[in-house]
Amino acid sequence: MLEIKNLSIDFGGIRALSGVDLTVRENEILSIIGPNGSGKTTMFNCLTGIYRPGSGEMRFRGESLLGLSPDRIARRGIARTFQNLRLFMNMSVLDNLMLGRHIHFRKNIAAAFLRLRREELRHREKVEEIIDFLDLQAYRKARVADCPYGVQKRIEMGRALALEPRLLLLDEPISGLTAEEKEEAAYRIMEIRGRYKVAIMLVEHDLKIASRLADAMIAFSYGQKIASGLPEDVQRNEEVIRAYVGDE
Amino acid sequence: MDLVESYKEELRLVRKPWTGAGIGAVVIALALLPLLKTDYLLYMGTVVFIYAIGVIGQNILIGYTGQISFGQAGFLAIGAYTFGHAYAHGFGIAVGILAAGMMAGVFGLIVGFPSLRLKGPYLAIATMGFGVAIYQILLNTDAISGGRMGFTVEKFPALFGLSQTTTFYYFTYLLAIFFTIISYNTISSYVGRAFIAIRDNDISAEAMGVNLARYKLLSFSLSSFYLGVQGALFAMLVGFLEPNSFTFMESINIFVAVIIGGLASIGGAIMGAVFIIVVPQLVGGMKELVPVIFGVTVLVILIFEPQGIAGRWLKIRLFFRNWPFR
Numbered sequence: 263m264l265e266i267k268n269l270s271i272d273f274g275g276i277r278a279l280s281g282v283d284l285t286v287r288e289n290e291i292l293s294i295i296g297p298n299g300s301g302k303t304t305m306f307n308c309l310t311g312i313y314r315p316g317s318g319e320m321r322f323r324g325e326s327l328l329g330l331s332p333d334r335i336a337r338r339g340i341a342r343t344f345q346n347l348r349l350f351m352n353m354s355v356l357d358n359l360m361l362g363r364h365i366h367f368r369k370n371i372a373a374a375f376l377r378l379r380r381e382e383l384r385h386r387e388k389v390e391e392i393i394d395f396l397d398l399q400a401y402r403k404a405r406v407a408d409c410p411y412g413v414q415k416r417i418e419m420g421r422a423l424a425l426e427p428r429l430l431l432l433d434e435p436i437s438g439l440t441a442e443e444k445e446e447a448a449y450r451i452m453e454i455r456g457r458y459k460v461a462i463m464l465v466e467h468d469l470k471i472a473s474r475l476a477d478a479m480i481a482f483s484y485g486q487k488i489a490s491g492l493p494e495d496v497q498r499n500e501e502v503i504r505a506y507v508g509d510e
Numbered sequence: 511m512d513l514v515e516s517y518k519e520e521l522r523l524v525r526k527p528w529t530g531a532g533i534g535a536v537v538i539a540l541a542l543l544p545l546l547k548t549d550y551l552l553y554m555g556t557v558v559f560i561y562a563i564g565v566i567g568q569n570i571l572i573g574y575t576g577q578i579s580f581g582q583a584g585f586l587a588i589g590a591y592t593f594g595h596a597y598a599h600g601f602g603i604a605v606g607i608l609a610a611g612m613m614a615g616v617f618g619l620i621v622g623f624p625s626l627r628l629k630g631p632y633l634a635i636a637t638m639g640f641g642v643a644i645y646q647i648l649l650n651t652d653a654i655s656g657g658r659m660g661f662t663v664e665k666f667p668a669l670f671g672l673s674q675t676t677t678f679y680y681f682t683y684l685l686a687i688f689f690t691i692i693s694y695n696t697i698s699s700y701v702g703r704a705f706i707a708i709r710d711n712d713i714s715a716e717a718m719g720v721n722l723a724r725y726k727l728l729s730f731s732l733s734s735f736y737l738g739v740q741g742a743l744f745a746m747l748v749g750f751l752e753p754n755s756f757t758f759m760e761s762i763n764i765f766v767a768v769i770i771g772g773l774a775s776i777g778g779a780i781m782g783a784v785f786i787i788v789v790p791q792l793v794g795g796m797k798e799l800v801p802v803i804f805g806v807t808v809l810v811i812l813i814f815e816p817q818g819i820a821g822r823w824l825k826i827r828l829f830f831r832n833w834p835f836r
C-alpha cells in the first residue's frame with residue numbers, strides 16, 4: 263500500500279536520508295530500527311508532509327504523496343504519533359480524541375453556531391470505543407497536561423486511531439515506559455493491527471520488542487537502509503550489529 | 511441513563527443547575543436595571559455590552575486560536591464607518607450592522623494571511639501595521655471620515671415608549687447575549703476544537719487533518735466580524751465618528767480586556783470588558799492614570815494569575831465546592 267523509492271533529504275549538508283527504498287503491505291507491521299540520528303523520525307516527517315524530501319517518490323495506495331500538505335496526507339488515511347509527544351495539552355483527553363475525528367466530521371459552521379450536535383454524538387461513540395480499548399476511562403475528562411507520561415502516550419495513540427487510518431506511524435511508542443507498561447503497549451499494538459485493519463510502521467529502539475511485533479524489519483544507519491527482511495535475519499545482519507555496537 | 515443521553519447532557523450549554531441559576535440571576539438583574547432609572551448606569555451597561563462583543567471575538571482569536579493581534583482599532587473603524595455610511599444611505603440598522611460585521615470580516619480574512627507565515631511578535635507587528643494604516647487612511651480620506659468636520663451618525667431610535675437610552679440599552683443587551691451564546695457554541699464545536707488544537711500544537715493539529723490556513727483565517731475573520739459589530743454599535747452610541755476614536759490606544763484597550771479577563775474564557779472576556787470600561791470611570795479626572803493602571807494590572811496578571819479574572823473565579827468556586835474539606 264505504501265511504496266517509497268529512492269527517498270533523500272538534506273539539512274544544510276547533512277544527508278538525513280539517502281536513497282531509501284521500502285514497501286509496506288496491507289495490514290503488515292514493519293519495524294524500523296537504527297541508532298539515534300539514523301533518520302527514522304525524518305522518514306516519518308517526510309511521509310506526513312512535515313518535511314519536503316529533496317528527491318525520490320512516495321506512493322500511498324497508488325497516489326503520490328509528494329508535495330501534499332500534512333492535513334491532506336492525514337485525509338488520505340495516514341496518522342502518526344510523535345517521538346516527543348505532541349498532544350493538545352490544555353484540552354481534555356476526550357477532546358484530543360475527538361479532534362482525531364476531525365477529518366470525518368461533516369462540517370457545517372451554521373450547525374456549530376447553533377449547537378446542533380448530531381455529528382458530535384456520532385463521533386463520540388467511536389471515540390468511546392477507543393477509550394475503552396486503551397483503558398482511558400478514568401482520564402476521559404482530565405486535562406492532558408495533568409496525565410502521567412504513560413497515559414499521555416496512550417492518548418496520542420488513541421488520537422491517531424480516532425482518525426481511522428489505513429497506515430499508522432508509531433514513533434517510539436514504547437520508549438520511556440515502565441517495564442509493565444511496555445508489555446501492555448506491545449500487546450496493544452498487536453491488537454490494533456487486528457481490530458482496526460491497519461498497517462503499522464513502528465520505529466522502536468528496543469530490538470527485542472521490535473522484532474517480536476514485526477512481520478518485516480528494516481534497519482537504518484546514517485540515513486541509509488542497511489538491511490531489510492525478516493526480523494530475525496535483520497537482527498543478525500553484521501552491518502546492523504556493527505551500527506548498534508558503534509552506537510554504544 | 512443510556513450513553514447517548516448522557517453524551518447529549520454533556521453537550522448542553524449549561525450543564526449544572528447552579529450555573530444556570532447564577533447566569534439566570536445576572537441576566538434578569540441586567541434586564542431589570544432600567545427600573546432604577548439612572549441613565550448613567552444604563553449608559554455604562556450599554557458601553558460594556560458593546561465592548562464585550564469585540565472582546566469576546568478577540569478572545570476567540572487570541573485566547574483560543576493563539577494568534578496575537580494588535581489591529582483591533584482598524585476593524586472597529588471599518589465597522590463604524592461602514593455602518594455610518596450604510597445608515598446614512600438609508601439602509602436599516604440591521605443591514606448596517608451586518609454590513610459592518612461582514613466588511614470587517616473580509617478585512618480580517620486579508621489581515622489573517624500573514625498569520626499563515628508569521629508567529630508571535632512578528633504577527634503582532636503586522637497586525638499593528640494594519641491598524642495604524644487604517645487610521646492614516648481615515649485621516650487622509652475625507653470622503654470616508656468627513657474630514658475636519660467629522661462624521662455624524664444618527665443615534666438609535668427610542669422604541670416601545672421607552673427612552674432612547676433604555677431602548678439602546680436593551681438592544682445592545684440582546685446582541686451581547688446573542689454573541690455570547692454563539693461564541694460558547696462555536697468554541698465547544700469542531701471549529702473551536704480545531705482553534706484550540708492549533709493554539710496548543712499546530713504541527714500535530716495539521717498532522718491530524720486540520721487545515722491550518724482555513725481555520726486561522728476563519729478565526730481572524732470571525733473575530734473581526736465581532737469587532738465590526740462593536741464598531742457599528744459604537745457609532746450609534748456616540749453619534750459622531752472621528753479618526754481619533756480609532757488610534758492604537760483603542761487596540762491596546764481591547765487587548766488588555768482579553769488578558770485581564772483571562773485567555774480562553776468567554777465569561778472572562780465579559781469581565782475584561784467590564785474592567786476596561788469601569789476602571790477609567792473610577793479614576794475620574796486623572797485620565798493619565800488609566801494606561802498605568804492597565805499596564806500594571808496586565809503585568810500582575812501575567813505574573814500571578816495567567817488565567818485572568820476567569821481563572822481566579824474558577825479557583826474561588828473550587829474552594830467553595832470543596833469547603834469545608836480544605
Ligand SMILES: Nc1ncnc2c1ncn2[C@@H]1O[C@H](COP(=O)(O)OP(=O)(O)O)[C@@H](O)[C@H]1O
Pocket residue numbers: 273276277278296297298299300301302303304305
Ligand atoms: N529539522 C532538521 N534540521 C536539521 N537537521 C535535522 C532536522 N531533522 C533531522 N535532522 C538530522 O537528521 C538526522 C536524523 O535524525 P532523526 O530522523 O531524528 O533520527 P532518528 O529518529 O533515527 O533518531 C540527524 O542527524 C538530525 O540531526
Ligand SMILES: [Mg+2]
Pocket residue numbers: 302303304345
Ligand atoms: Mg527519532
